[in-house]
Amino acid sequence: MLPIVSLMALWGFAAVTTASSIGDTERAKDVNAELLTPVGDFVTALQAERTAALSSDGVEGARQATDKAADALKDGINASSSDAALLDASLPERIDGLEADAGRLAALRSEASSKGAAPSTTYTKYTKVIDDAFSVIGGLTGDEGTDAASDARVVLELARAREALAQERALLAAADAAGTLSREQYALFVGAVATQRELLEPAVADLKATHQAAYQEILDGDGYARVQAVENRVRAAGPGAVSSTALAGWDTASAGVLEKLTAAETAAGTGATAKADPFGGDTLGASGIAVVLGLVGVLLSLLVSVLVGRGLIVELLDLRNSALEVAGRRLPQAMRKLHAGQGVDIDAEAPMRRLAGDELAQVGTALTAVQRAALKAASERAELLSGISGVYVSLARRSQVLLHRQLDLLDALEQRQQDPALLHELYRVDYLATRMRRHSESLLILSGIAPGRGWRDPIPLADVLRAAVAEIENAPRVQIWAVPKVSVLGGSVADVIHLLAELVENAAAFSPPSTQVQLRAARLRDGVLIEIEDSGFGMNEEALAEANRKIQSDRVDLLDAKQIGLIVVNRLRERQGLRVEVRSSPNGGVTAAVFIPEGLMRDDMPVAEGAQQGRGLAPASALIQRRGMAGA
Structure with missing residues (x-):
């Protein structure tokens, strides 16, 4: 202008x-x-x-x-x-x-x-x-x-x-x-x-x-x-x-x-x-010609400016829309593919443009270069995660083999041992081995692979809760209240046990040793609600929001070393279609609510006889899970 x-x-x-x-x-x-x-x-x-x-x-x-x-x-x-x-x-x-x-x-x-x-x-x-x-x-x-x-x-x-x-x-x-x-x-x-x-x-x-x-x-x-x-x-x-x-x-x-x-x-x-x-020409002379030519020049300049300006606006709008499409749709979509383990063709997603003489075209080329750099970095990161996942799977499989052999050996020792003191120590080692097995399963879950344990028939919810409690070290601190007479379908039992064990272990770890962790289950119209409540120091609103984000988010960062258990809960929740939420407890602690939908449940299942036998609540539950269910 x-x-x-x-x-x-x-x-x-x-x-x-x-x-x-x-x-x-x-x-x-x-x-x-x-x-x-x-x-x-x-x-x-x-x-x-x-x-x-x-x-x-x-x-x-x-x-x-x-x-x-x-x-x-x-x-x-x-x-x-x-x-x-x-x-x-x-x-x-x-x-x-x-x-x-x-x-x-x-x-x-x-x-x-x-x-x-x-x-x-x-x-x-x-x-x-x-x-x-x-x-x-x-x-x-x-x-x-x-x-x-x-x-x-x-x-x-x-x-x-x-x-x-x-x-x-x-x-x-x-x-x-x-x-x-x-x-x-x-x-x-x-x-x-x-x-x-x-x-x-x-x-x-x-x-x-x-x-x-x-x-x-x-x-x-x-x-x-x-x-x-x-x-x-x-x-x-x-x-x-x-x-x-x-x-x-x-x-x-x-x-x-x-x-x-x-x-x-x-x-x-x-x-x-x-x-x-x-x-006339004598009066106007050169100034009259200058006025006419100047007017023509001004009109032509305005016309050219309008045309050029509109062209620039159209190019800028196209550039803006292209950048918004890349930022809002194409790049996130490519990231989701990489996150899901699918390959991405960078040349197809962001074809490199030739550098043109126009400045706006150069800006578009620069945006494409940025997109390609982001995709390349994400692809390399996905490859890194895939490699790490492979390492996790290999280590977890080897650990599982060793842990199964260790549990069989412990079972044989427990069967032959009559000394109460030694038997108690063997139970403690049994707890540790069970926890180690769960951690190995966590590695498989984070790698996107189903754990080795599985059941064909439905399992009563009471046994599922006891099995989850049996996998933590401080099992006697967990008080299980009356449980509805429903059963969990066999294909979901292992994931539900693992998810509940992670939440119960968090509740026991972040509450005073002198307090108990309450485990309750209630039948609702479209499923079963399980609540795990502790009497600890609680969490502020920001920490609760961050925990729920990790549990409910569709995208998780596997390289985040903090609160691995919540990431495992996230994977299990997504795989089984569960709903999990952490909220403040009226008693000052934290309550973790798990909703199991009706599609994973079956009513009126008889209680297994083995569920009422054993040598105390926690050890008996551990034996039920390690012996009765492992062979199912």
């Missing part, structure tokens, strides 16, 4: 400049039509009247022409919409003076017509009014005018040169009427000739070429040559009597030259201004 704003600023400057030129042309045309033209016509008429008044020939017609020009001047001043003070501070005063001079024409004429009126006085008063008019013209030409007209100051000099010739004509008309040229008139005549010649030819050289031709034709014409010849003869003769020979051809030649000078002056000044077109 910055280049566009800069371009619009430049275009705005050109537009303001062009509008200013158009305004100047309009103002110049208004000034020309309302003031300059009426003042010029008034000067021309007054010059003719001055000559007629001094020659006493055609005075009435000259006065009527002057009155008509004076009325037009007054109308133009009254109708002027331009503020004269803005053109020249003294211009309003000059216009008022000229208006007053026009109002005093009647008195001037009366004085000039009276007997005994001196021609020099009449000449001076008429010339004074004409000078006031030139003063107004000088103030008006302070405006810049238009490019179509020549320089206003040059045109004013030509007007003064024409006035000098008109003065010559008036002085010679007075001399011709009186038959003599006084010294005063001679001095004025010589001065007028000098002014006319000093102003006319140099000013013509400063005109525009289109306006020089008319003046050059006058200067090169026969009329102007005869005028100059008469001027030379009068200047050479000096003051005194004026002969008809000296003035031969003067009236005709001077009148013709004055008429042509007036026409050429009008064409170079007011006429050219009146014809000026505010919206």
Whole structure:
């Protein structure tokens, strides 16, 4: 947007400049039509009247022409919409003076017509009014005018040169009427000739070429040559009597030259201004072209910016959607495959793009590289976990073989031993071996493999609870309450025992040795709820939330060495479709709730006779699980 704003600023400057030129042309045309033209016509008429008044020939017609020009001047001043003070501070005063001079024409004429009126006085008063008019013209030409007209100051000099010739004509008309040229008139005549010649030819050289031709034709014409010849003869003769020979051809030649000078002056000044077109090429010029081209450039720039901007937005949206798809769907899906042990083709999941020249394409390539790096790291980690799992399985299988042999050996020793003390020690070793077997099974469970133990027939829930309690070291601390007469299906028995054993062992480990762990079961409409409650120090809300997350999460980190038992519970819960939750106990400890759905249960199973026999609760349960169930 910055280049566009800069371009619009430049275009705005050109537009303001062009509008200013158009305004100047309009103002110049208004000034020309309302003031300059009426003042010029008034000067021309007054010059003719001055000559007629001094020659006493055609005075009435000259006065009527002057009155008509004076009325037009007054109308133009009254109708002027331009503020004269803005053109020249003294211009309003000059216009008022000229208006007053026009109002005093009647008195001037009366004085000039009276007997005994001196021609020099009449000449001076008429010339004074004409000078006031030139003063107004000088103030008006302070405006810049238009490019179509020549320089206003040059045109004013030509007007003064024409006035000098008109003065010559008036002085010679007075001399011709009186038959003599006084010294005063001679001095004025010589001065007028000098002014006319000093102003006319140099000013013509400063005109525009289109306006020089008319003046050059006058200067090169026969009329102007005869005028100059008469001027030379009068200047050479000096003051005194004026002969008809000296003035031969003067009236005709001077009148013709004055008429042509007036026409050429009008064409170079007011006429050219009146014809000026505010919206034409002369006025607008290069600035008008700059405005048009600038507007086209601004519109094209805006169009290109919009198209490019929309293209960038579309590409950015595609890039954003692609990144969100990778982060929200493709990458998690690939991670789930790796977590499930399935292979992932990195080239198919995240095909590598070629590096393009476009920056957005390079960002997309970088995102793809990040995705590939994440998949590669996850794949390597999955391979590592798979390797670790294989090691777990191998170690667990070997441990199970040894532990089964050890348990068989212990069973044989227990059968032959009669000493109560030694028998008690053998039971303790039996407990340890049972726990070791559960830990081996935990390794298999974490590796995704079912443990070696299994049952074909349903097992009463009471035996399942006793078997779970038998697998912990502090079995006497666990109090089993009344159990519903239901059985667990054989395919789920091993996992339920293992899950309950992990939870019971946690309850016994994290509660004081002097307290008991309560194990209760209740029949519900759609399953069985088992609660394991301890009287320990409890857990805060954050710890409970973390434990439940590990138990219920679909994704577990096998490299997390803390609370391996909860991860084992998670795997067993997921495999059997159980619901497990840890919550605070009303007694201050922790309660672990396990819900076994109806699909894993069977009602009204008779209690096995072996479940009521044994040498105490914990040892008997251990023997039932190790002997009766292992052979099922």
